[in-house]
Amino acid sequence: MATIKEFQVTFDCAEPERVARFWCEVLGYVLPEPPAGFATWEDYNATLPPEDRGAWAAAEDPAGKGPRLYFQRVPEGKAVKNRVHLDVRAGTGLVGEERLAVLQAERERLEALGAVCVQVLVADGVNESCIPMLDVEGNEFCLD
Template identity: 75%
Template sequence: MASVKQIQVTFDCAEPQRVARFWCEVLGYVAPPPPEGFATWEDFDRTQPPEDRGSWFACSDPSGVGPRLYFQRVPEGKVVKNRLHLDVRVGTGLVGEERLAVLEAECARLVALGAVRVQLLLADEDNESCIVMQDIEGNEFCLD
């Protein structure tokens, strides 16, 4: 029997630290401390070759349960819909108006952080309501 593997979710983006800090706020994740010997990540970056400065950043679940998120700079911008997206589970176990109220409150909080609301998908016979959103660089995710 194969063992369960830990995963890391990697985002291609233009501004890794900015996008990572957005997702820290969304998920309650934390950025790691800077490498030993450096007071800040900016101090560390200044020691890197110019082309490597700000090229990556990471954050993790402080409880150790969720996957690490890794953000890497890529030269090209996002041009099509994601083939993979995150569902941010804020309405688990809730239905109807109670679920919608929780989704809308979280949507408002994330819009204030720079996210974009795309579409409310109302419940049908197979699925509960969710809100399709985009992060600060246009990556789709759902409030579920």
């Protein structure tokens, strides 16, 4: 039996396109092309029943290496801490003050996009610095 090497990460949310655009900015991803025969996603959505318009969105790695992110509208709001979250690897290979400076700069960029910093965890001799954050709908992720 072959092992699966590709996967998609799915987010439940209230505003799929808004959350997809946020993650496109965070990760350098892009929205996929609209379906054949449509110039824009707005044109496509206009053909759907009102309750289905904007029900989902996706974000894709333009290099084709990272997982596809899928955002689906759900009626209920976020109620508890995520059981799974993304670690945005902004400080890979860096340590100490250099790592913290890079993470802080990325934190400021993401806050300008609507993210919220939960706290800054500074290196303690065992763990390196990281910054837990919330996306535009309150989903947890870490700058790592």
